[in-house]
Amino acid sequence: MKNRWLFTLQLGFTLIVCAFLIVPVILSILAGLTVNYLVGLESGLTLRWVFEVWDGYRDTIFLSIGLSLACLAVTLVIGIPTAYVLAKRQTALGRVIEEMLVMPVAVPGLATALALIVTYGSLSGFRTSWAFILVGHVLFTLPFMVRSVLAVLSAIDLKTLEEGAASLGAGFIDRFRHIVLPNCRAGILAGSLMVVTLSMGEFNMTWLLHTPFTKTLPVGLADAYASLRLEIGSAYTLVFFLMIVPLLLALQAFAQPRLKKFVAEDDAT
Amino acid sequence: MNKPLSITLENCAKTFTDGTRALEPLNLSIREGETIVFLGPSGCGKTTTLRIIAGLEEPDAGGKVLFDGEDVTTLPIEKRNVGMVFQSYALFPNMSVAENIGYGLKIRRESQAALRTRVSEMLGMMRIEALADRRIDQLSGGQRQRVALARALAVRPRALLLDEPLTALDAKLRDTLRLEIDTLLRRLNITAIYVTHDQSEAMALGDRIVVMEHGRVAQIGSPRDIYQKPATRFVADFIGTMNRLNGAVRNGVFTCRAGDMPWATAPADASEILFRPEDIQVTESAEGSTLRGTVAAAFYLGDRTRLFVEVGEKQPLVVESAARRDFSHGETVGLAIDPRGVLIL
Numbered sequence: 001m002k003n004r005w006l007f008t009l010q011l012g013f014t015l016i017v018c019a020f021l022i023v024p025v026i027l028s029i030l031a032g033l034t035v036n037y038l039v040g041l042e043s044g045l046t047l048r049w050v051f052e053v054w055d056g057y058r059d060t061i062f063l064s065i066g067l068s069l070a071c072l073a074v075t076l077v078i079g080i081p082t083a084y085v086l087a088k089r090q091t092a093l094g095r096v097i098e099e100m101l102v103m104p105v106a107v108p109g110l111a112t113a114l115a116l117i118v119t120y121g122s123l124s125g126f127r128t129s130w131a132f133i134l135v136g137h138v139l140f141t142l143p144f145m146v147r148s149v150l151a152v153l154s155a156i157d158l159k160t161l162e163e164g165a166a167s168l169g170a171g172f173i174d175r176f177r178h179i180v181l182p183n184c185r186a187g188i189l190a191g192s193l194m195v196v197t198l199s200m201g202e203f204n205m206t207w208l209l210h211t212p213f214t215k216t217l218p219v220g221l222a223d224a225y226a227s228l229r230l231e232i233g234s235a236y237t238l239v240f241f242l243m244i245v246p247l248l249l250a251l252q253a254f255a256q257p258r259l260k261k262f263v264a265e266d267d268a269t
Numbered sequence: 270m271n272k273p274l275s276i277t278l279e280n281c282a283k284t285f286t287d288g289t290r291a292l293e294p295l296n297l298s299i300r301e302g303e304t305i306v307f308l309g310p311s312g313c314g315k316t317t318t319l320r321i322i323a324g325l326e327e328p329d330a331g332g333k334v335l336f337d338g339e340d341v342t343t344l345p346i347e348k349r350n351v352g353m354v355f356q357s358y359a360l361f362p363n364m365s366v367a368e369n370i371g372y373g374l375k376i377r378r379e380s381q382a383a384l385r386t387r388v389s390e391m392l393g394m395m396r397i398e399a400l401a402d403r404r405i406d407q408l409s410g411g412q413r414q415r416v417a418l419a420r421a422l423a424v425r426p427r428a429l430l431l432d433e434p435l436t437a438l439d440a441k442l443r444d445t446l447r448l449e450i451d452t453l454l455r456r457l458n459i460t461a462i463y464v465t466h467d468q469s470e471a472m473a474l475g476d477r478i479v480v481m482e483h484g485r486v487a488q489i490g491s492p493r494d495i496y497q498k499p500a501t502r503f504v505a506d507f508i509g510t511m512n513r514l515n516g517a518v519r520n521g522v523f524t525c526r527a528g529d530m531p532w533a534t535a536p537a538d539a540s541e542i543l544f545r546p547e548d549i550q551v552t553e554s555a556e557g558s559t560l561r562g563t564v565a566a567a568f569y570l571g572d573r574t575r576l577f578v579e580v581g582e583k584q585p586l587v588v589e590s591a592a593r594r595d596f597s598h599g600e601t602v603g604l605a606i607d608p609r610g611v612l613i614l
Contacts, residue, residue, distance in 0.1 A: 157357060163325055164359030166347045168373030168424055178372070182363035 025241075032235030049235035053224070057236065060220035061243055067130060067216060068199035068247075071137040075195045078138070079145030080188065084180060086146070087153035101146055104139040109204030112139060117208065130214045136205045141198050145191035152187030153180075192251060200244055217243070273301035274336055274427040274460045276322060281332035283317050291317040293484045294332070304454050304461040306475035308468060310507070314484040315464045316432055322462060323430050324349045336427065352421030356433040358413045360405045366416050367392070367401040373424035391419040394453075411442045418453070428460040435470060447473055468508050472496065480504050496545075502614050505543055512549065512586045515541050526581035528560040532608045539613050546587045548610025551576065551602050558603025562586060567596040578602060 032050065036043040082101075086094045104112050113136055120135075121127050161183065165175045181188075203218040210219050217240055225233035276299040283292040292314040299305050307315035320326040321334060324346035328334065334342045341349055360369050371388045379387070392398045395415040400408065408416065414434060421429060434450070435443045451474050454461050465471055471478050472492040480487045480495060480503075487507075488500040499505035516525030518535040523542060552558040562578035565585045576596060577585040588604065596602070 156362070157359070160355055160357055160359040161361060163346070164353070164355060164361070165372070166325075166345070167323065167351065167353035167430075168420065169347050169350070169376045170372075171347055174376055179361060179363075183361075 028234045028237050029241070030234075031231055032233075032238040034231060037231050037234070049229070049231045050238060052232055053235045053239050057217075057220045057224070057239075060215045060217045061239065063130060063214065064200055064217035065243065065247070067134060067137060068196045070134055071141055071199040072192055072195050074134070074138045075142050075145040076188070076192070079142055079191065080149055080181070080184070082142075083146045083149035083153055083184070083187070084176070086150055087158055098146070098150070101143045105143055109136075109140065109202070110208055112136060113205040113208035128211050128213065133206055133209045133214055133216065136209050137199045137202055140202060140205060141195040144194040144198065145188075148191035148194065149184050149187040152184040156183055158183075189252070193248060196251060197244065197248065200247075272427075273458055275299060275301045275338075276428065276460065276462075277333075277335040277338070278318070278322070278328075279333040279335065281318070281321055281328040281334065283314070283321060283326060283332075284329055291484055292321070292328075295486060297479065297486075297489070299460060299462065302458045302460055303476045304463060304474055306463045306465060306471040306478045307481060308465055308471040308475075308478050308507075309481035309487075310466055312483075313481040315466075315479075315481050317484075318479075318481075319430055319432055319462055319464045322428075323351055323353055350424070350427050352424060352426030352429045354414075354417045354421050354429070354431045354434045356436055358417040358437075360413055360416055360420070362405050364405070365401070366397065366403050366405070366408070369405070369416055370420045370423050372420065377424065387423055391423045394422075395419045410438050411446060414438065414446055418450070422457070422459075426459070428462065429454070429457075431461065431463045433464055433466070435465070435467070443467075443470075450474065472508075480507065482507075499612065499614065505612065505614060510546050510587050511543050512546065513541060513543050513584065514580070514582060514586075525560075527562050527586075527604065528558070530560055530606050530608075532611070534608065536613060541613070542606075543612040543614060544606055544610045546575075546589045548607045549586060549588050550605045550607075551588060551590045551596075552605050553603075555601045555603040558605065560604040560606065561601055562604055564596050564598060564600045564602055566598070576602070578604065580604075 030041070031037045033045050033047070034041060034043060035046050035048075082097075086098055116132070116136055117127075120132070126132055158180070161179050162175050165179045170178065201218055202216075203222065206216050206219055207222070210216060215223070217236075221233065221236045221240065224236045278295055278297045280294045280296060281292065282290070282294040284290050295318065307318055309315050317326060321328050321332070324334075324341070324344055328342065332342065333340055336349070346353075361372065364372065367388050370391050371384050374384045374387055388401075389398070392401055395418060397412060397415050397419065400412060400416070405413065405416075417434070431450075435446055438446065447470055454474070463470075463474055472495075475492055477489060478492055478495050479489045482501075482503050488495060488504045490498070490500075495504060496508055499508060499511075505511045514523075514525045514527065516523050518524075518532070518537055518539050521531065521533050521535060523530045523532045523535055523539065555561055560580075562580040562585075564576055565579045566577040568575045572591070574590045574596060576588040576590055578588050579585045586604070590596075
């Protein structure tokens with residue numbers, strides 16, 4: 001009897017997940033491949049809408065990929081050392097900085113974007129470049145990188161490991177390369193996946209920060225849904241999936257062996 | 270190995286940023302090839318002293334650390350060429366056993382061939398050849414300890430510093446490794462500084478023992494001196510077991526609640542005497558003895574029996590009897606103290 005209840009509950013949960021997570025995605029993808037969505041599948045399947053999206057919004061796709069990778073690079077360069085310092089110096093000031101870093105996540109993206117425009121909007125070269133959006137994305141994604149790396153660094157006895165390396169003659173750079181980085185690679189990977197996905201899908205802030213020449217994929221998607229056929233908007237979603245899923249898989253596959261190789265290479269020197 | 274190092278600490282004190290005084294000004298000379306053990310309860314300043322010698326802490330202004338007469342006070346640990354074994358071993362989880370052992374050599378840019386030779390030499394010396402390719406999390410505590418020792422020694426350090434290296438291990442393994450470390454240190458003739466709170470480790474390994482209490486040196490001496498001639502009550506209590514009797518001397522006899530003890534050379538003002546369990550014996554019969562007590566507990570240990578004898582003092586006397594006889598609770602026994610083992614502090 002108990003098992004039957006459990007089975008019913010599990011089935012119900014699975015159906016809810018399907019209904020709200022999987023079915024809308026499938027329907028959206030189908031809409032992007034259907035000749036006329038209002039008529040339904042009997043109107044036939046086509047790649048016309050996908051090609052139209054590719055022709056009209058190709059630049060937004062490349063800009064989004066470029067932006068998310070640039071955002072990843074910046075958050076890696078700033079985030080890892082920040083997490084390292086916070087992990088090493090667990091002071092009251094460190095905790096305040098840690099909390100402050102989360103502010104851009106707590107504050108609505110529109111407010112952050114508005115503040116950026118008010119402060120730096122007059123720098124026209126900067127305002128119209130994609131670097132302006134990058135600043136917003138870095139502000140928003142940095143805490144995710146810092147927190148992921150910090151969580152891993154806090155779980156290991158970093159101080160003693162570094163002291164052990166120092167006792168063997170390793171200076172700061174060697175310790176950071178050989179001990180700190182390899183031992184927080186799980187955190188770096190988790191943070192990287194978060195940063196890339198968040199930057200790629202960020203709409204709130206980007207909607208205010210973009211210009212007609214710096215339109216990102218989610219902004220273009222909103223544009224397509226608002227002003228074009230439903231099929232084109234849906235085809236855009238399909239393109240978005242096609243871009244982000246392989247990117248994330250590649251990142252995951254790339255990060256693990258790459259970091260292992262990094263250690264192996266060093267060991268060979 | 271390099272020529273053994275002499276280490277001198279001049280006026281080395283340590284006050285932490287929160288104002289805690291971890292170490293009072295300390296002057297100490299450690300001879301070449303000597304094994305010196307810092308012994309004391311937690312918080313006594315022994316690890317702080319080791320960290321000052323290592324270069325992981327700087328002494329307060331005015332303090333100096335000299336290696337072979339050369340001032341290294343401001344030199345960081347990576348430039349001091351000392352090997353260090355940590356309580357938690359500090360082995361790198363991202364490297365194999367062999368990579369851990371070879372890390373110091375890699376940092377020194379030694380050739381690949383020299384590195385390989387030295388690593389296998391170290392693996393052989395610590396008898397862990399079979400573990401070379403293992404990950405650190407695949408090792409037992411004792412194996413980790415051996416890897417940590419091999420790693421510290423691989424770089425041919427000028428001195429070896431060991432911070433409670435056996436604390437994390439079980440008693441039996443501790444005994445085995447203690448013997449191994451002792452053999453190793455004697456064979457390598459390396460200056461070694463060993464920190465422990467375990468007095469039997471200190472007695473077994475140290476050429477000299479520095480007993481520390483509240484950031485101060487309570488006594489420095491050979492294990493025999495520390496045990497037989499403790500300088501203070503703290504040292505007497507911290508090292509081994511110490512019995513106490515309160516009483517007074519009259520006409521060459523020390524009189525206490527347990528009875529009289531003939532003691533020809535007794536100082537006239539002795540009011541409390543201290544002695545080790547091996548300096549007091551149970552006499553054949555209680556009747557013929559001038560000192561008597563009641564057995565409160567008797568533990569048969571195989572080769573001897575450890576007795577706790579009530580004599581009207583705060584603490585019962587601890588007496589080790591080799592006699593092949595049974596003792597029963599409440600039994601009255603005669604006692605004889607060897608005056609040569611009596612201390613007055």
